Amino acid sequence: MTSIPRTEAEYLLPDAAWRRTFRRRLAAWFARSARDLPWRRTRDPYCVWLSEIMLQQTQVATVKPYFERFVQALPTIEALAAADEQQVLRLWEGLGYYRRARQLHQAARVIVAEHAGRFPRDREAVRRLPGIGRYTAGAILSIAFDAREPILEANSTRLLARLVAYRGDPASSAGSRIFWAVADTVLPRMNVGAFNQALMELGSTVCVPKAPRCDACPVPVLCRARAAGLQAAIPAPKPKRPTETRREAAVLVHRGGRVLVVQRPEGQRWAGLWDFPRLQIHAHDPAAIERELAEGVERLTGVAIRPGGHRTTLRHGVTRFRITLACYDAEYVSGPPASRRWPTMRWLRPGELEAYPLSTTGRKLARLLVR
Numbered sequence: 001m002t003s004i005p006r007t008e009a010e011y012l013l014p015d016a017a018w019r020r021t022f023r024r025r026l027a028a029w030f031a032r033s034a035r036d037l038p039w040r041r042t043r044d045p046y047c048v049w050l051s052e053i054m055l056q057q058t059q060v061a062t063v064k065p066y067f068e069r070f071v072q073a074l075p076t077i078e079a080l081a082a083a084d085e086q087q088v089l090r091l092w093e094g095l096g097y098y099r100r101a102r103q104l105h106q107a108a109r110v111i112v113a114e115h116a117g118r119f120p121r122d123r124e125a126v127r128r129l130p131g132i133g134r135y136t137a138g139a140i141l142s143i144a145f146d147a148r149e150p151i152l153e154a155n156s157t158r159l160l161a162r163l164v165a166y167r168g169d170p171a172s173s174a175g176s177r178i179f180w181a182v183a184d185t186v187l188p189r190m191n192v193g194a195f196n197q198a199l200m201e202l203g204s205t206v207c208v209p210k211a212p213r214c215d216a217c218p219v220p221v222l223c224r225a226r227a228a229g230l231q232a233a234i235p236a237p238k239p240k241r242p243t244e245t246r247r248e249a250a251v252l253v254h255r256g257g258r259v260l261v262v263q264r265p266e267g268q269r270w271a272g273l274w275d276f277p278r279l280q281i282h283a284h285d286p287a288a289i290e291r292e293l294a295e296g297v298e299r300l301t302g303v304a305i306r307p308g309g310h311r312t313t314l315r316h317g318v319t320r321f322r323i324t325l326a327c328y329d330a331e332y333v334s335g336p337p338a339s340r341r342w343p344t345m346r347w348l349r350p351g352e353l354e355a356y357p358l359s360t361t362g363r364k365l366a367r368l369l370v371r
């Protein structure tokens with residue numbers, strides 16, 4: 001007797017024949033199409049974990065050199081745990097979302113303290129590590145240990161949404177419940193790590209967000225979105241948050257061949273990194289900007305300055321903000337650095353900045369100073 005589906009998830013779950021065909025075709029396609037990526041040459045859980053954290057919200061091509069440099073500098077969990085946080089952030093510099101690096105470092109210390117330096121195999125123990133959510137735990141456990149754990153990230157979610165022709169928002173709580181159920185149902189019993197990687201690979205290289213390449217897809221006959229001509233409409237586009245423009249200034253305060261730098265504290269953008277005093281500016285007239293810089297730097301650092309010339313302007317984005325960053329030189333006038341906002345400040349020679357982790361724009365300014 002065929003059971004009657006009672007929930008939306010049950011309507012969406014593919015049947016056994018569909019699953020068998022899907023797994024077989026996906027495995028054959030992955031065997032001939034998988035990209036050769038540095039983290040795929042090993043099943044060392046440390047490398048799998050590191051790559052998964054780096055790949056969050058970051059493109060494969062960007063991650064590759066970072067991954068190789070990081071593993072060369074800190075080749076084991078023990079080495080990462082023993083490293084200074086500043087070294088970890090310096091290796092991460094430019095990759096963004098620095099909280100990932102700090103949590104990776106904290107998690108390595110937990111693994112050394114509580115698991116004798118060996119990456120845990122137990123799902124609950126993995127989920128308790130800083131920075132590891134359901135997806136990352138599933139990816140590490142399936143890829144490194146072949147555990148039967150489903151995964152769901154942007155690429156596999158999009159692929160599954162099209163395969164089952166789900167018209168709702170996969171990121172909603174109902175969508176998330178459904179897709180975890182679908183991801184679990186399609187899993188094979190063996191070679192789970194390869195299967196999960198193949199799902200992500202097909203999503204990121206063929207079933208791409210705009211204009212999926214259905215002619216290169218190994219499973220077009222199984223795809224309900226393609227059958228209905230709905231590939232472009234699924235998944236439903238997310239409402240875009242409007243971007244905001246913002247003007248900021250970075251001030252290079254000079255004192256006897258050194259410049260003032262501040263360490264970003266916990267809870268601020270770029271926590272743990274170093275930066276030049278930076279503030280939002282509102283004035284447009286040059287004299288008014290100078291006043292705003294002098295008052296702002298003194299209020300934020302305790303140091304009185306005499307603003308000098310405009311050195312350069314950089315444009316960059318942080319989350320939804322489009323920032324125009326004007327950079328000014330300034331001369332130190334008086335006062336010891338003292339600030340509740342930035343409790344740690346230093347006077348450094350430009351050459352010393354090379355050893356300090358800086359934001360991307362901070363590094364550009366540091367290089368200008370050295371030149």
Ligand code: SF4
Pocket residue numbers: 159162163206207208212213214217218219220223225226231
């Ligand atoms: S047929 Fe097209 S839309 Fe369907 S899974 Fe393949 S690439 Fe994606």
